[in-house]
Amino acid sequence: MGGAAAAVLFTRLLYHRCRSSILVPNSTPPISGCGGDGSFGSIFLFFPGGVPYISPSSFYFSSFASSYPAGAGESVETETLNNGLGLPSPSQNGGGASSPTDATDVFRRWGCTESEVSRILSRRPALRHVSLPALQSNLQVLRGLGVLGPDLVRIITCRPRFLFGSLALGLDARLDFLRTLFPSDAVLRRAVVRNPSLLTYDVDRTMRPCVQLYEALGIARRDLGRLLVSRPTIIPRSSLDDEKLDLVHRTRLPATAAMYKYALSIVAVSRLETLRAKFANLEKFGFSPDEVMGLFARTPNVLTLSVDKIQRNMTYIMGTMKLPARVVLDQPFLLYCNLDKVLRPRYLVGLKLQEMGLEPRIKGPALVQAMRMKESRFLKVFVRCHQEDVAGALMEYYASVKGSGRLAESSRSVKHKGFPF
Numbered sequence: 001m002g003g004a005a006a007a008v009l010f011t012r013l014l015y016h017r018c019r020s021s022i023l024v025p026n027s028t029p030p031i032s033g034c035g036g037d038g039s040f041g042s043i044f045l046f047f048p049g050g051v052p053y054i055s056p057s058s059f060y061f062s063s064f065a066s067s068y069p070a071g072a073g074e075s076v077e078t079e080t081l082n083n084g085l086g087l088p089s090p091s092q093n094g095g096g097a098s099s100p101t102d103a104t105d106v107f108r109r110w111g112c113t114e115s116e117v118s119r120i121l122s123r124r125p126a127l128r129h130v131s132l133p134a135l136q137s138n139l140q141v142l143r144g145l146g147v148l149g150p151d152l153v154r155i156i157t158c159r160p161r162f163l164f165g166s167l168a169l170g171l172d173a174r175l176d177f178l179r180t181l182f183p184s185d186a187v188l189r190r191a192v193v194r195n196p197s198l199l200t201y202d203v204d205r206t207m208r209p210c211v212q213l214y215e216a217l218g219i220a221r222r223d224l225g226r227l228l229v230s231r232p233t234i235i236p237r238s239s240l241d242d243e244k245l246d247l248v249h250r251t252r253l254p255a256t257a258a259m260y261k262y263a264l265s266i267v268a269v270s271r272l273e274t275l276r277a278k279f280a281n282l283e284k285f286g287f288s289p290d291e292v293m294g295l296f297a298r299t300p301n302v303l304t305l306s307v308d309k310i311q312r313n314m315t316y317i318m319g320t321m322k323l324p325a326r327v328v329l330d331q332p333f334l335l336y337c338n339l340d341k342v343l344r345p346r347y348l349v350g351l352k353l354q355e356m357g358l359e360p361r362i363k364g365p366a367l368v369q370a371m372r373m374k375e376s377r378f379l380k381v382f383v384r385c386h387q388e389d390v391a392g393a394l395m396e397y398y399a400s401v402k403g404s405g406r407l408a409e410s411s412r413s414v415k416h417k418g419f420p421f
Contacts, residue, residue: 045218093310103128103135110139112149116258119153134166136277141199146189155196162196170203177203181211181225191225195232209237217264219257228267238268251297263300270303281307285314285325297334312339321347321367331368345402346370346378358386 024171030313107117121127127135142152155162175188178198182188199209208275217240219287228234244267253260267275282292282302296302314337317323321343328334337343350362362370362382370378383394 003279040281054421057395088097092288098123098130100136103130103132106135106139106195108133110136110143110149112152116149116153120156122270123156124163127163130164135163138163138165138167141171145192146185147193151189152195154193159196165200167199171199173203174199174226177207181221181228183222183225187225191228191232194229195235197230198238201235209233210238213268219261223261229263231265231269234269236266236302238265241272243272244268244275247293249314250293252293253297259297263297266300266303275303277307278303278305278310281310287320287325287329291329295332302332304336305335309339310335313337313343319340320344323367329367331360333372334368337371340404341402343361345398348401349382349394349398352394358390360385 001231006319036262095181100109104117104121108114112120139152147155159233178191179185180190182191209225215221218293219227224234245268248264251260251263279292281287282295283289283385287295312326314325316339317327318325334343346362347367353359354359354363360366360382373381379395379398383398384391386394
């Protein structure tokens, strides 16, 4: 029994020093001393008094056990820890843990619904043949960040091969660095779902140089974190040369301006030839270079719109709606509106109201206001305000023009151009 006492003493010391790497056992009656076969196990087992015992039973290893700290005289529930990892509890397995049989079983135990499992495996069928221990390890990393089933579907849709690598390698250093960019783990989770590759970038070769680049230009780390949520590819795609920096300086935005960080990030992630083409496209409608830069300074996202969308909207605004081109300098939202779902249907409803002699009319200042309204507000003000039979006829007409095909669809020269910036 002297050996048994020494072993128990050793486990007590190891428990108090290494609580962040607890070996969590299945439901096995606590023993002190040796096993039933006279041998000693090497597995910790929690006793209600908070004292670990030696048991030959199987276990789950968790680096997240520190999330459930146990003080002296405080017990740790095995079921609580296992469920925190998305692993089956003893009560769920009839008193004994069974190993997952395939990837589908792993996803189910992790918390995915049947629909989510089906969508994940249809997007990446090769996941059926991935190593189950490696898959479980990666899923535990994601669970530690608060990623749930719907988030995992988005991740695999965006990065089908994401679960094939090992996320655990260098994870602590990566997370420590990322947490300096985001105010909370909830925001970090949103950024990871938008760009899962954040968990794979090398800290010293990829992330740190990018952060230093933006910091040198006046962007604080927390501001950069907000940009990463809206522009997920900032870290791998940012590059600045003299021509790009000149474009940023021509906006005349100070580093403290609200729009400065957005203008800088859009220029940084865009290709030079793309920037030149988009500026030239706006100048074709009669705007001077300074006016184009002023428009970009007020609404930087205008450079995220494709050349095709700008051309279609401007052509309809000037050619059909008979508005001057300069109206978009004061009302840039007209460039963002969907031509086939907003601009064209609402303008045609305005013509219909004029044809039927109904009030209120959609013309003059009301024309621009009508384009800004939400759908429910637009229908309430211009359609449903009339008698029931008239409102029904207007709704039928509005639905018909809104459901018609895309204008100039057959003349599109580019169907898909890949990454938009």
